[in-house]
Amino acid sequence: MKTINRVIFLLALLFISIINAQEAQLTKKDSIAESFWMVTLGTNFVDDSGDEFRELFDFEEAWNTVPYPSRISIGHYFKSGLGLEAIGSYNKYNEGKIIDDVVNPQDTDYLGLDFRVSYDLNKILGETGFFDPYIGVGAGYTDANNQGRGTYNAIVGFRTWLSDHWGLDFNSTGKWTMNSENSTNHVQHAVGVAYRFNVKKGISRRGEEKLAFLEEFEDKQQRIKDSIDAKQKEDEKARLLAEQLEREKVANQLAAEEKAKKDAEDAERARIKSEIEELGNVYFKLNSSYLTSNDKKLLDKLVMILEDSPTLEVNITAHTDSRGTDKYNQWLSERRAKRTVDYIISKGIDGKRITYDAFGEAKLVNECNDNTPCSEEKHGHNRRSEITIVSF
Template sequence: MKNLQPNLCIALCLIVTLVSAQESMELTAKDSIVKSSWVAGLGINIVEDTATPFGDTFLKIKDTWNTVPYPSSISIARNFSNGLGIKAVGSYNKYKVGKLIDGQINMAERDYYAIDGMVSYDLNKIFGETGWFDPFLQAGAGYSSIGDIGRTTGNAGFGFNTWFNDTWGLNFNTMGKWGLKEGDTRQIQHSAGVVYRFGVEKELSKKGEEHLALIEAMKKEQQRVQDSTDAADRAKELAKRMAEEQEASRLAAAEKDRIEAENKRRAQIENEIKNLGKIYFAFNSSTLNSESKSTLTQLATLMEATPTITLEVASYTDSRGPASYNLALSERRVKSTIDYLLEKGLSQDRLVPKAYGETNLVNECDDNTPCSETKHKMNRRSEFVVMRFLAN
């Protein structure tokens, strides 16, 4: 008893601490960092192609920078968990008249195309993750076409991404491009644009792992206290659930028996109606003959004995004559059929008339197939389908 009291106090203190610091019970975006991802970018690029771009002309933007007033750079990159990344960039620009190009004033406008491939390294792997600021170094090679004159370059530079969230951010970078062929000049290419990150894989930061360990310890203690106080309630709930399951099983069995009985009764009634057969009409007639009336009388008797069924009464014609006329004829046939059943005491709401004209022939006797009168008669019919059945 003496040992129980200190343990209980410790447990209560932990619970109070848990309630007062509820936010610490959940990991947040600050606890995780991007492990690897794809990054697509779209932006503008600026090319400085003086003979000595890092010389005294470096800050003479008006004289040396070439750009176009619309998106002119597209990139795709894959960044890996070890900090390395690979990147491909395509860019377009124009060398403007009057700009300093290769140490001389440019006299004719020239198109600039470039494709570059780089390997990058995320400097956060050295300085620590910030979650929103990603500086990097990059190096690689590329090919530039300037006024249809190409040059292969070795590239090196730096840049950074700033992330607004896990998906969207901005990219800024500068890259020096040295011509590999003797006599080629050096270029500087700057770019800025929007980047979209996808295929993101995340992992916990060091602080996130510590936070997770704390959460798991608190939850474990909370669960231990909860388990020790509600064991009896769980047993009671288990007994209640077992009783409910037994009752549900009994009701399910009863419902199954009821449905089986209902289906059996429905099948019996449908079979009795089927055995009565169809009623047939003379050519171009909607008048019931004595045989049809006898069949309908038996049908009315059967329906009176089973007041929970509703029938579709469907009437048809053979294929001879215009389709519009045959449709009207089938409407007269279904009316005479239903009128007779109404005379026998059935209510209108238990009979659903359907007139189909010369559609749904029961044999091959269409407009293109000659048939005997006996075969044509098989299509001049009214038939009955159970639409609704309710058990007594």
């Protein structure tokens, strides 16, 4: 009697699982656009009032626009969530608006050409249906208020899709001038109609959950069928137990091998780090960026380490003492860094494995600043190129 009841229970459970599996079948709503090309056509609003980052929505006095389409863009968006986009825009600074903290005396044209890299935040948040937020950075050229300037850009926006191809795009871009002496920062807002084409579809996170459920269902269905026969169930449990023990055995062996490999790698890294630390620094003569014979011997040892460790990457940081102007010392440290790197590359080391930075007199190793008299020996400690490991 107990066996019959158990079979009835398993059959009922199987029936319920089949109904749930039918409800979990994939539909069109479970697909998403993973990569595509997109063009947008719309209008833009420019706030170049001088306090645009404090009063973002001063429509009446600060926002400038024209009564016709004034912005066009084209871009390609990838499965990773990254997008590349080129944008052209036209606008007009209207007479009477606030431009650079003063009232604009007459209408002037605004032209912009920008390039940006954006990232789809749904890759982090999960698919949110019609709401598609993104952020981005970029650069461009703007001619505004009769002043041309390159700009560094930061973008935040979102799109709402009305169909597979059509949607609306809303975004705001902060533009920081590359020439702060002759031009100012400003904000450009935009809204437009978006059309995407060459769309490649994928499965949404919800669709993946359905697929996982269906896979789980198939596994559960098989287990239920196998469980109807008590003997088969016991045999299956014994088989699974044996497989589990075998997997644990293999896993333990792999873990031991991985640990031994890691210990060897750690020892090798420690050896390389110790060798580089023992090299010390390259030191320069006053107002010089040329390498002495001793410096070259030191760098030759570094070249040997790099040759023995093909995946090792290093960074060279060059410095000066405090004497001289900040501008001169920055220039001199850049010369020292470049000469150091060029020498290493001349010995056959791939330049991609070496990066460098120049800090002028910004990172002194002692008290010898502009206000502290020091001996030549102490100043000499600051005229250096340092070697640090970037990556193994």
